[in-house]
Amino acid sequence: MKFNTTQRRLFVIAPALLALTGCATDADSGFSGDASSINEITHSLWTYSWLAAAVVGVFTAILIVWPAIFHRAPKNGPEFPKQTQYNVPVEIAYTLIPFFIVAGLFYFTIVKQNEIVTPQENVKHEIVVNGFQWSWQFTYLDAGEDITVTGTPAKPPVLVVPQGERVRYTIVSNDVVHGFWIPEFMIQMQNLPGVTNRLEFTANKLGDFPGRCNILCGRNHAQMLFTVRVVTPAEYETYISNLKPEVEKASLT
Ligand SMILES: [Cu+2]
Incomplete structure:
Protein backbone atom coordinates (compact mmCIF):
# COMPACT_ATOMS: atom_id res chain seq x y z
CA MET A 1 0.00 0.00 0.00
CA THR A 118 -13.74 32.79 55.56
CA PRO A 119 -13.42 32.00 59.29
CA GLN A 120 -15.91 29.52 60.70
CA GLU A 121 -17.36 29.06 64.17
CA ASN A 122 -16.45 25.40 64.61
CA VAL A 123 -12.69 25.92 65.07
CA LYS A 124 -11.37 23.66 67.84
CA HIS A 125 -7.65 24.50 67.95
CA GLU A 126 -5.30 27.33 67.05
CA ILE A 127 -1.70 26.99 65.90
CA VAL A 128 0.67 29.82 64.98
CA VAL A 129 2.95 28.98 62.05
CA ASN A 130 6.03 31.18 62.06
CA GLY A 131 8.36 30.84 59.06
CA PHE A 132 11.95 31.98 59.57
CA GLN A 133 15.28 31.59 57.79
CA TRP A 134 15.38 28.56 57.49
CA SER A 135 12.85 26.50 59.33
CA TRP A 136 9.50 26.62 61.08
CA GLN A 137 8.20 27.39 64.53
CA PHE A 138 4.80 26.05 65.60
CA THR A 139 3.04 27.54 68.61
CA TYR A 140 0.20 25.38 69.95
CA LEU A 141 -2.17 27.82 71.66
CA ASP A 142 -3.90 24.79 73.28
CA ALA A 143 -0.68 24.29 75.26
CA GLY A 144 0.07 27.96 75.87
CA GLU A 145 1.18 31.08 74.02
CA ASP A 146 4.83 30.47 74.78
CA ILE A 147 4.87 26.74 74.03
CA THR A 148 6.68 26.41 70.74
CA VAL A 149 8.20 23.66 68.67
CA THR A 150 11.10 25.02 66.62
CA GLY A 151 12.83 23.20 63.78
CA THR A 152 16.23 23.70 62.24
CA PRO A 153 17.36 23.07 58.64
CA ALA A 154 19.09 19.89 59.88
CA LYS A 155 16.12 18.75 61.97
CA PRO A 156 12.81 19.77 60.35
CA PRO A 157 9.92 20.03 62.83
CA VAL A 158 6.69 18.01 62.93
CA LEU A 159 3.33 19.78 62.89
CA VAL A 160 0.96 17.56 64.85
CA VAL A 161 -2.75 18.05 64.07
CA PRO A 162 -5.86 16.16 65.14
CA GLN A 163 -7.87 14.20 62.59
CA GLY A 164 -11.39 15.49 61.92
CA GLU A 165 -11.07 18.68 64.02
CA ARG A 166 -10.90 22.13 62.48
CA VAL A 167 -7.70 24.06 63.21
CA ARG A 168 -7.10 27.78 62.68
CA TYR A 169 -3.54 28.56 61.54
CA THR A 170 -2.07 32.02 62.01
CA ILE A 171 0.63 32.41 59.37
CA VAL A 172 3.40 34.90 60.19
CA SER A 173 7.07 35.70 59.51
CA ASN A 174 9.59 37.95 61.23
CA ASP A 175 12.22 38.08 58.49
CA VAL A 176 11.39 37.50 54.82
CA VAL A 177 8.51 36.03 52.81
CA HIS A 178 8.01 32.28 53.20
CA GLY A 179 5.34 29.96 51.85
CA PHE A 180 3.54 27.49 54.12
CA TRP A 181 2.73 24.65 51.71
CA ILE A 182 1.24 21.20 52.25
CA PRO A 183 0.92 19.69 48.75
CA GLU A 184 -1.27 16.75 49.80
CA PHE A 185 -3.79 19.16 51.38
CA MET A 186 -3.82 21.38 48.28
CA ILE A 187 -3.02 24.47 50.31
CA GLN A 188 -0.34 27.11 50.44
CA MET A 189 -0.38 30.46 52.15
CA GLN A 190 2.44 33.00 52.37
CA ASN A 191 4.12 34.00 55.63
CA LEU A 192 4.48 37.76 55.11
CA PRO A 193 6.53 39.98 57.44
CA GLY A 194 4.21 42.52 59.10
CA VAL A 195 1.04 40.75 57.91
CA THR A 196 -1.03 38.18 59.78
CA ASN A 197 -2.60 35.63 57.46
CA ARG A 198 -5.23 33.18 58.64
CA LEU A 199 -6.18 29.80 57.33
CA GLU A 200 -8.46 27.07 58.64
CA PHE A 201 -8.83 23.46 57.70
CA THR A 202 -9.60 19.99 58.96
CA ALA A 203 -7.20 17.14 58.25
CA ASN A 204 -9.18 14.04 57.29
CA LYS A 205 -6.59 11.28 56.95
CA LEU A 206 -4.24 9.85 59.56
CA GLY A 207 -0.59 9.75 58.55
CA ASP A 208 2.49 11.83 57.77
CA PHE A 209 2.43 14.35 54.93
CA PRO A 210 5.36 16.42 53.65
CA GLY A 211 5.25 20.19 54.02
CA ARG A 212 7.68 22.77 52.72
CA CYS A 213 8.43 26.42 52.08
CA ASN A 214 7.55 27.29 48.49
CA ILE A 215 8.92 30.83 48.33
CA LEU A 216 12.63 31.15 47.61
CA CYS A 217 13.75 32.73 50.89
CA GLY A 218 17.52 32.47 50.97
CA ARG A 219 20.49 30.11 51.09
CA ASN A 220 18.89 27.19 52.95
CA HIS A 221 15.40 27.55 51.48
CA ALA A 222 15.54 23.96 50.16
CA GLN A 223 15.91 22.68 53.74
CA MET A 224 12.82 24.52 55.01
CA LEU A 225 10.87 21.31 55.35
CA PHE A 226 8.37 20.04 57.90
CA THR A 227 6.11 17.05 58.35
CA VAL A 228 2.40 17.26 59.03
CA ARG A 229 1.46 14.38 61.33
CA VAL A 230 -2.29 13.77 61.51
CA VAL A 231 -3.15 11.87 64.69
CA THR A 232 -6.40 10.92 66.46
CA PRO A 233 -7.92 13.62 68.71
CA ALA A 234 -6.93 11.56 71.79
CA GLU A 235 -3.31 11.32 70.61
CA TYR A 236 -3.37 15.06 69.95
CA GLU A 237 -4.52 15.76 73.52
CA THR A 238 -1.68 13.56 74.82
CA TYR A 239 0.80 15.38 72.58
CA ILE A 240 -0.37 18.77 73.85
CA SER A 241 -0.18 17.71 77.50
CA ASN A 242 3.31 16.28 76.96
CA LEU A 243 4.48 19.32 75.05
CA LYS A 244 5.32 21.58 77.95
CA PRO A 245 7.60 19.15 79.82
CA GLU A 246 9.24 18.18 76.49
CA VAL A 247 10.03 21.79 75.66
CA GLU A 248 11.39 22.40 79.16
CA LYS A 249 13.46 19.23 78.94
CA ALA A 250 14.80 20.27 75.54
CA SER A 251 15.82 23.72 76.79
CA LEU A 252 17.80 22.17 79.66
CA THR A 253 19.97 20.02 77.39
CU1 LIG B 1 11.27 29.91 53.35
Whole structure:
Protein backbone atom coordinates (compact mmCIF):
# COMPACT_ATOMS: atom_id res chain seq x y z
CA MET A 1 0.00 0.00 0.00
CA LYS A 2 1.32 3.45 -0.89
CA PHE A 3 0.69 6.57 1.16
CA ASN A 4 0.79 10.13 -0.16
CA THR A 5 2.76 12.84 1.63
CA THR A 6 -0.21 14.13 3.63
CA GLN A 7 -1.08 10.67 4.89
CA ARG A 8 2.52 10.05 5.92
CA ARG A 9 2.56 13.35 7.83
CA LEU A 10 -0.62 12.35 9.67
CA PHE A 11 1.00 9.07 10.75
CA VAL A 12 3.73 11.08 12.48
CA ILE A 13 1.48 13.74 13.99
CA ALA A 14 -1.46 11.62 15.16
CA PRO A 15 0.46 9.63 17.83
CA ALA A 16 2.08 12.85 19.06
CA LEU A 17 -1.36 14.46 19.44
CA LEU A 18 -2.67 11.40 21.26
CA ALA A 19 0.24 11.59 23.70
CA LEU A 20 -0.46 15.29 24.27
CA THR A 21 -4.13 14.70 25.10
CA GLY A 22 -3.46 11.84 27.55
CA CYS A 23 -5.28 12.73 30.76
CA ALA A 24 -3.77 11.96 34.16
CA THR A 25 -6.10 10.32 36.63
CA ASP A 26 -6.39 11.64 40.20
CA ALA A 27 -4.17 8.79 41.36
CA ASP A 28 -1.46 9.86 38.90
CA SER A 29 -1.67 13.48 39.99
CA GLY A 30 -1.04 12.47 43.61
CA PHE A 31 -4.15 14.25 44.92
CA SER A 32 -6.68 12.08 46.65
CA GLY A 33 -9.31 14.80 46.83
CA ASP A 34 -10.23 14.29 50.48
CA ALA A 35 -6.99 14.55 52.52
CA SER A 36 -8.23 17.81 54.05
CA SER A 37 -11.31 20.04 54.05
CA ILE A 38 -9.49 22.25 51.53
CA ASN A 39 -9.13 19.44 49.00
CA GLU A 40 -12.93 19.13 49.06
CA ILE A 41 -13.18 22.82 48.06
CA THR A 42 -10.36 23.11 45.55
CA HIS A 43 -10.27 19.69 43.93
CA SER A 44 -12.97 20.58 41.38
CA LEU A 45 -11.17 23.88 40.59
CA TRP A 46 -7.96 21.91 39.98
CA THR A 47 -9.73 19.32 37.80
CA TYR A 48 -11.77 21.76 35.69
CA SER A 49 -8.82 24.16 35.24
CA TRP A 50 -6.80 21.29 33.76
CA LEU A 51 -9.74 20.19 31.58
CA ALA A 52 -10.11 23.78 30.32
CA ALA A 53 -6.35 23.89 29.68
CA ALA A 54 -6.58 20.59 27.78
CA VAL A 55 -9.43 21.88 25.57
CA VAL A 56 -7.54 25.12 24.82
CA GLY A 57 -4.33 23.14 24.20
CA VAL A 58 -5.92 20.70 21.77
CA PHE A 59 -7.80 23.50 19.94
CA THR A 60 -4.55 25.51 19.64
CA ALA A 61 -2.62 22.45 18.41
CA ILE A 62 -5.25 21.85 15.73
CA LEU A 63 -5.06 25.51 14.64
CA ILE A 64 -1.27 25.13 14.26
CA VAL A 65 -1.17 21.66 12.71
CA TRP A 66 -4.10 22.08 10.28
CA PRO A 67 -2.59 24.88 8.13
CA ALA A 68 0.87 23.26 8.40
CA ILE A 69 -0.54 20.18 6.65
CA PHE A 70 -3.36 21.40 4.43
CA HIS A 71 -2.27 24.94 3.54
CA ARG A 72 1.32 24.41 2.54
CA ALA A 73 2.74 26.49 -0.30
CA PRO A 74 2.49 24.57 -3.58
CA LYS A 75 5.84 23.25 -4.86
CA ASN A 76 6.01 25.44 -7.96
CA GLY A 77 3.75 28.25 -6.76
CA PRO A 78 4.54 31.63 -5.19
CA GLU A 79 6.86 31.75 -2.17
CA PHE A 80 4.08 32.89 0.21
CA PRO A 81 0.41 31.85 0.19
CA LYS A 82 -2.30 34.53 0.33
CA GLN A 83 -1.64 36.67 3.43
CA THR A 84 -4.62 37.33 5.71
CA GLN A 85 -3.24 39.46 8.58
CA TYR A 86 -5.22 42.45 9.96
CA ASN A 87 -8.44 40.49 9.83
CA VAL A 88 -10.47 42.53 12.33
CA PRO A 89 -13.12 39.90 13.26
CA VAL A 90 -10.39 37.29 13.88
CA GLU A 91 -8.32 39.73 15.95
CA ILE A 92 -11.36 40.66 18.06
CA ALA A 93 -12.11 36.95 18.55
CA TYR A 94 -8.62 36.08 19.73
CA THR A 95 -8.60 39.05 22.12
CA LEU A 96 -12.01 38.26 23.60
CA ILE A 97 -11.63 34.47 23.93
CA PRO A 98 -8.50 34.65 26.19
CA PHE A 99 -10.16 37.46 28.15
CA PHE A 100 -13.16 35.25 28.93
CA ILE A 101 -10.90 32.29 29.78
CA VAL A 102 -8.88 34.40 32.25
CA ALA A 103 -12.04 35.99 33.68
CA GLY A 104 -13.56 32.52 34.19
CA LEU A 105 -10.46 31.16 35.95
CA PHE A 106 -10.27 34.33 38.07
CA TYR A 107 -13.95 34.14 39.07
CA PHE A 108 -13.88 30.49 40.15
CA THR A 109 -10.55 30.98 41.96
CA ILE A 110 -11.95 33.92 43.97
CA VAL A 111 -15.11 31.94 44.84
CA LYS A 112 -13.01 29.01 46.13
CA GLN A 113 -10.51 31.30 47.87
CA ASN A 114 -13.31 33.06 49.77
CA GLU A 115 -14.66 29.67 50.85
CA ILE A 116 -11.21 28.76 52.21
CA VAL A 117 -10.33 31.98 54.05
CA THR A 118 -13.74 32.79 55.56
CA PRO A 119 -13.42 32.00 59.29
CA GLN A 120 -15.91 29.52 60.70
CA GLU A 121 -17.36 29.06 64.17
CA ASN A 122 -16.45 25.40 64.61
CA VAL A 123 -12.69 25.92 65.07
CA LYS A 124 -11.37 23.66 67.84
CA HIS A 125 -7.65 24.50 67.95
CA GLU A 126 -5.30 27.33 67.05
CA ILE A 127 -1.70 26.99 65.90
CA VAL A 128 0.67 29.82 64.98
CA VAL A 129 2.95 28.98 62.05
CA ASN A 130 6.03 31.18 62.06
CA GLY A 131 8.36 30.84 59.06
CA PHE A 132 11.95 31.98 59.57
CA GLN A 133 15.28 31.59 57.79
CA TRP A 134 15.38 28.56 57.49
CA SER A 135 12.85 26.50 59.33
CA TRP A 136 9.50 26.62 61.08
CA GLN A 137 8.20 27.39 64.53
CA PHE A 138 4.80 26.05 65.60
CA THR A 139 3.04 27.54 68.61
CA TYR A 140 0.20 25.38 69.95
CA LEU A 141 -2.17 27.82 71.66
CA ASP A 142 -3.90 24.79 73.28
CA ALA A 143 -0.68 24.29 75.26
CA GLY A 144 0.07 27.96 75.87
CA GLU A 145 1.18 31.08 74.02
CA ASP A 146 4.83 30.47 74.78
CA ILE A 147 4.87 26.74 74.03
CA THR A 148 6.68 26.41 70.74
CA VAL A 149 8.20 23.66 68.67
CA THR A 150 11.10 25.02 66.62
CA GLY A 151 12.83 23.20 63.78
CA THR A 152 16.23 23.70 62.24
CA PRO A 153 17.36 23.07 58.64
CA ALA A 154 19.09 19.89 59.88
CA LYS A 155 16.12 18.75 61.97
CA PRO A 156 12.81 19.77 60.35
CA PRO A 157 9.92 20.03 62.83
CA VAL A 158 6.69 18.01 62.93
CA LEU A 159 3.33 19.78 62.89
CA VAL A 160 0.96 17.56 64.85
CA VAL A 161 -2.75 18.05 64.07
CA PRO A 162 -5.86 16.16 65.14
CA GLN A 163 -7.87 14.20 62.59
CA GLY A 164 -11.39 15.49 61.92
CA GLU A 165 -11.07 18.68 64.02
CA ARG A 166 -10.90 22.13 62.48
CA VAL A 167 -7.70 24.06 63.21
CA ARG A 168 -7.10 27.78 62.68
CA TYR A 169 -3.54 28.56 61.54
CA THR A 170 -2.07 32.02 62.01
CA ILE A 171 0.63 32.41 59.37
CA VAL A 172 3.40 34.90 60.19
CA SER A 173 7.07 35.70 59.51
CA ASN A 174 9.59 37.95 61.23
CA ASP A 175 12.22 38.08 58.49
CA VAL A 176 11.39 37.50 54.82
CA VAL A 177 8.51 36.03 52.81
CA HIS A 178 8.01 32.28 53.20
CA GLY A 179 5.34 29.96 51.85
CA PHE A 180 3.54 27.49 54.12
CA TRP A 181 2.73 24.65 51.71
CA ILE A 182 1.24 21.20 52.25
CA PRO A 183 0.92 19.69 48.75
CA GLU A 184 -1.27 16.75 49.80
CA PHE A 185 -3.79 19.16 51.38
CA MET A 186 -3.82 21.38 48.28
CA ILE A 187 -3.02 24.47 50.31
CA GLN A 188 -0.34 27.11 50.44
CA MET A 189 -0.38 30.46 52.15
CA GLN A 190 2.44 33.00 52.37
CA ASN A 191 4.12 34.00 55.63
CA LEU A 192 4.48 37.76 55.11
CA PRO A 193 6.53 39.98 57.44
CA GLY A 194 4.21 42.52 59.10
CA VAL A 195 1.04 40.75 57.91
CA THR A 196 -1.03 38.18 59.78
CA ASN A 197 -2.60 35.63 57.46
CA ARG A 198 -5.23 33.18 58.64
CA LEU A 199 -6.18 29.80 57.33
CA GLU A 200 -8.46 27.07 58.64
CA PHE A 201 -8.83 23.46 57.70
CA THR A 202 -9.60 19.99 58.96
CA ALA A 203 -7.20 17.14 58.25
CA ASN A 204 -9.18 14.04 57.29
CA LYS A 205 -6.59 11.28 56.95
CA LEU A 206 -4.24 9.85 59.56
CA GLY A 207 -0.59 9.75 58.55
CA ASP A 208 2.49 11.83 57.77
CA PHE A 209 2.43 14.35 54.93
CA PRO A 210 5.36 16.42 53.65
CA GLY A 211 5.25 20.19 54.02
CA ARG A 212 7.68 22.77 52.72
CA CYS A 213 8.43 26.42 52.08
CA ASN A 214 7.55 27.29 48.49
CA ILE A 215 8.92 30.83 48.33
CA LEU A 216 12.63 31.15 47.61
CA CYS A 217 13.75 32.73 50.89
CA GLY A 218 17.52 32.47 50.97
CA ARG A 219 20.49 30.11 51.09
CA ASN A 220 18.89 27.19 52.95
CA HIS A 221 15.40 27.55 51.48
CA ALA A 222 15.54 23.96 50.16
CA GLN A 223 15.91 22.68 53.74
CA MET A 224 12.82 24.52 55.01
CA LEU A 225 10.87 21.31 55.35
CA PHE A 226 8.37 20.04 57.90
CA THR A 227 6.11 17.05 58.35
CA VAL A 228 2.40 17.26 59.03
CA ARG A 229 1.46 14.38 61.33
CA VAL A 230 -2.29 13.77 61.51
CA VAL A 231 -3.15 11.87 64.69
CA THR A 232 -6.40 10.92 66.46
CA PRO A 233 -7.92 13.62 68.71
CA ALA A 234 -6.93 11.56 71.79
CA GLU A 235 -3.31 11.32 70.61
CA TYR A 236 -3.37 15.06 69.95
CA GLU A 237 -4.52 15.76 73.52
CA THR A 238 -1.68 13.56 74.82
CA TYR A 239 0.80 15.38 72.58
CA ILE A 240 -0.37 18.77 73.85
CA SER A 241 -0.18 17.71 77.50
CA ASN A 242 3.31 16.28 76.96
CA LEU A 243 4.48 19.32 75.05
CA LYS A 244 5.32 21.58 77.95
CA PRO A 245 7.60 19.15 79.82
CA GLU A 246 9.24 18.18 76.49
CA VAL A 247 10.03 21.79 75.66
CA GLU A 248 11.39 22.40 79.16
CA LYS A 249 13.46 19.23 78.94
CA ALA A 250 14.80 20.27 75.54
CA SER A 251 15.82 23.72 76.79
CA LEU A 252 17.80 22.17 79.66
CA THR A 253 19.97 20.02 77.39
CU1 LIG B 1 11.27 29.91 53.35
